[in-house]
Amino acid sequence: MASTKPIPDLRPARLNALGAFAASIAHEVKQPLAAVALNAQACMKWLEQDPPQLDRARAALGVVLQASVAAASMVRSLDGMARQAAPERGPVIVDDMLRDVLQLLRAELRQQRVTLTEALSLDLYQLNADRVQLMQVIMNLVLNAIEAMRDVHDRPRAVQLRSAQLDGTLRISIADSGPGIPPALTERVYEPLFSTKPGGTGMGLAICRDIIQAHGGQLWSEAAQPQGTVFHLSFKEYTLWTPSRS
Ligand SMILES: Nc1ncnc2c1ncn2[C@@H]1O[C@H](COP(=O)(O)OP(=O)(O)O)[C@@H](O)[C@H]1O
Numbered sequence: 001m002a003s004t005k006p007i008p009d010l011r012p013a014r015l016n017a018l019g020a021f022a023a024s025i026a027h028e029v030k031q032p033l034a035a036v037a038l039n040a041q042a043c044m045k046w047l048e049q050d051p052p053q054l055d056r057a058r059a060a061l062g063v064v065l066q067a068s069v070a071a072a073s074m075v076r077s078l079d080g081m082a083r084q085a086a087p088e089r090g091p092v093i094v095d096d097m098l099r100d101v102l103q104l105l106r107a108e109l110r111q112q113r114v115t116l117t118e119a120l121s122l123d124l125y126q127l128n129a130d131r132v133q134l135m136q137v138i139m140n141l142v143l144n145a146i147e148a149m150r151d152v153h154d155r156p157r158a159v160q161l162r163s164a165q166l167d168g169t170l171r172i173s174i175a176d177s178g179p180g181i182p183p184a185l186t187e188r189v190y191e192p193l194f195s196t197k198p199g200g201t202g203m204g205l206a207i208c209r210d211i212i213q214a215h216g217g218q219l220w221s222e223a224a225q226p227q228g229t230v231f232h233l234s235f236k237e238y239t240l241w242t243p244s245r246s
C-alpha cells in the first residue's frame, strides 16, 4: 500500500529529546563528582598528618578513582549521543545496551518514585544496530512510562523492563502501571505531533517507530495487566554473541 503522507524531518525533535536526557544525566554526574571532591580533601588531610595516614589516604584515593571512572562513563554516553550524525551500525549486545540506558535513567526514576524491575535474558544475543539510536528509543519509552504514571498515587509506580527470545525473535518490553492508552488511540500515538501532555512534543513515539522500522523491527503496545501499558520491540534478525578471538 503506497503512502502519500509526507515523511516529517525528525532530526530537530531528536535534538530536543537530547536536552531532556541531558538534564537527568547532569543530575546523575553530580554525585560522583561530589564524592571525588570530598575524598580528595580527606586524602589531603590524611597525608598532612604526622605521621601521614597512608592506608586511609589510599582508601580515599580508591573512592576518588571509582567515582571518576563512573562519572567519565556517564559523560561518554551523553557525548556519544550528542556527537552522532549519521547512524552507525555495529554489533550491539541487547542487555548491555539496556543496562546502559538504566544507568542514565536512575536519577529520574528515583526522583519520580518509580520502581524499576528488570528481567533481562539477552546477554548472549546481539543486534546489528545503531547503539545510540536504540538507547534513545528505550529512553523515550521509559520516560513516557514515567510521565504516564505522574498521577498515580493509589498504587505503586512500576516499570518492568524485559528482554527475551520469543518465537524466533528478540523481544524487549517496557511495561508501566499507568492509566493505559485508550484503544482508539493505540495507533494514533505514533503520529508526529500527537500528544496528550501539556507541552508534549508528540514526536517521541514517531521517532521511536521510525528508528525501529529502519532496523527491520517492530514497535507496538498493548494493555498491561492489571493496568497500564506495555510497549514491545521485536527484531527478527539477530546473532549469537561469541567471544572475539584476539
Ligand atoms: N506508557 C504510556 N502510557 C500511556 N500513554 C502513553 C504512554 N506512552 C505514550 N503515551 C501517549 O502517547 C502520546 C505520544 O507520546 P510521544 O510521541 O512520546 O509524545 P509526548 O511524550 O511528547 O506526548 C502521549 O502524549 C501519551 O498520550
Ligand SMILES: [Mg+2]
Residues within 6 Å of the ligand: 140, 143, 144, 203, 204, 205
Ligand atoms: Mg514522549
